Amino acid sequence: MLDLKLMQKNPDLVRASLEKRHSKIDVREFTDLDERRKQLIGEVESLKAEKNAVGPEIAKRKKAGEDASDLLEKMGRVAERTKELDRELAEVEKAEQDWMMSVPNIPHESVPLGAGEEDNPVLRYWGEKPVMDFEPKEHWEIGTALGGLDFECAAKLAGARFSISFGWCARLERALAQLMLDTQTERHGYTEVLPPFMVNRKTMTGTGQLPKFEEDLFKLTDEREFYLIPTAEVPLTNIYADEVIPEEKLPVKFCAQTPCFRSEAGSYGKDTKGLIRQHQFYKVEMVNFAHPDHSYEALEEMTHSAERILEILGLHYRTIVLCTGDMGFSAAKTYDIEVWLPGQGKYREISSCSNCEDFQARRANIRFQPKDSKKKLYPHTLNGSGLAVGRCLVAVLENYQQADGSLVIPEALRPYMGGLEVVTP
Known part of the structure; x- marks a missing residue:
């Protein structure tokens, strides 16, 4: 606010x-x-x-x-x-x-002007697109052919926009999440949290999901008014709601792996096949409570923390800055990281890192106490995907597929996979 x-x-x-x-x-x-x-x-x-x-x-x-x-x-x-x-x-x-x-955040002065995603400038690329001497398949074809993904079974259990994984594929998704958590906690100084997956209206309001985006949420139909979280940003940011953080504790950095629940209202007809736009998916989220004087340095650090996961996995990506017309409601500045998917022949978003400045802190009444002042101030809150686990699985399937239909397991994931190197048909 x-x-x-x-x-x-x-x-x-x-x-x-x-x-x-x-x-x-x-x-x-x-x-x-x-x-x-x-x-x-x-x-x-x-x-x-x-x-x-x-x-x-x-x-x-x-x-x-x-x-x-x-x-x-x-x-x-x-x-x-x-x-x-x-x-x-x-x-x-x-x-x-x-x-x-109902009013969105004010864009930072460095955010480029633009009307939509076509106006988002590319800041940098990392790595090279893989060279394949065969026609690459899309992830849902690869996962299904190797017996790891079953969309028909998921539709029977829950309906459209759900998936179910078996064997190597379920373990691969778990391995990806573990790699992300280990990297963010051990290398980048985040504290791992396991938060509730349901929150109340006040918590949803604190981060800006309510009241504007209620149709995008899953709400439990009983008198207690619980909502399924669309991202761990919601509970992590509200940990300090109505509290005062001592200045010496800043920055406070949390990360969490949680399921995320999205109604995908307004997306019907888009990405109906595969794992790109699901009602339920896993994500490792990063949240940072930063001093206002250092929050844009923190945004750069958070973005590099997310990029590092793709570099460890050897996945080609590009990083863009969102223009004024494409930014999220709560953000003052946002970087999107887009990974290359050879099966789809395009870049797809895999992480979004934002500085919300004091916008969320005001809504949630989060303050910090400076050492040299009696006046309490609002910290800046930042959030970013580190990364979207399902989309990372998509990227691994499409980038590490082989001409014979097999799948090579990235070297960084093999310790989490019991040493498994290749999944064969």
């Missing part, structure tokens, strides 16, 4: 930000509400001042045995009007808060 004082003092800055994002949100809705709020506060304060002025006169008349009925009647009208204004003020303040909750 943006700073309310910033919105009140500099609505033109927010208006320019929304224009960069190609958003249709109208700042005049807020300014009209805020003007009405000020008017109501002025009226209420005027009535209270009138009540305070008349009160002593009523007491004086009563003490002298004089009639004060006219003043009492007047104060009755003042009290009733004050209640009406208080009710309207509460409604206006709620509408103002709801409006603020």
Whole structure:
């Protein structure tokens, strides 16, 4: 959530930000509400001042045995009007808060202008596309032919956009997640967490999934109002909700492997085959609570931590920076890492690393206490995939397939696979 004082003092800055994002949100809705709020506060304060002025006169008349009925009647009208204004003020303040909750973050000044994904510049490439002297297959064909993936069985159990893995494939996915966790904890200093996979409405609101993106979530249909997490970013970021972090603890770096649940609303007809767009998938997520002075250094470090997994696996990738029109709701700046998939003949996103600055911290009321100040400040929160496990499995299947239909296990994964080097038909 943006700073309310910033919105009140500099609505033109927010208006320019929304224009960069190609958003249709109208700042005049807020300014009209805020003007009405000020008017109501002025009226209420005027009535209270009138009540305070008349009160002593009523007491004086009563003490002298004089009639004060006219003043009492007047104060009755003042009290009733004050209640009406208080009710309207509460409604206006709620509408103002709801409006603020709907506004995306302000892009960092370094974010390139653009309308959509076609305007995202490539920052760097790593590695080379594999050279194959045969027609490469897509991952779902490879996994099915080798007996590791079964989409028909998953559809029987749960429906479309689910998968089930067997044997070597289930172990390979587990190996990928283990490699990611070991790398992020041992090499990059993240603390592993096993969080709840269901959270409440307040937690979802803290990271920006609610109220705007409710249709993208899976909600449990009972009175407790639990939501299945779409990413471990949600519980990890809210670990410090309504708390104050000592400055000396910053940065705090968490990572977690969890299932992620997405309704994929609006994606029907896209990526209907395979593992790319599933209702349930696994991901290793990184979250960093950083000092505002160092958060953009932390963003670079987080992005390199994600890239490192692909380098260990020998997978060709490129890193792009998202333009203003393609960034996520909570992000101030985002890098996407896209891995090359020879079976599909295209790059596909495998990680997204974002600096949300103080946007999520304000929503979740996360603060830190500087050593040299009594004033509590908001830390910057960052999140990134390190990596999407299912999509990494896709990349391994397509990049390490062989002409005879077999699959070579990347060397870095073999210790997690009991030494298995090749999966044969």
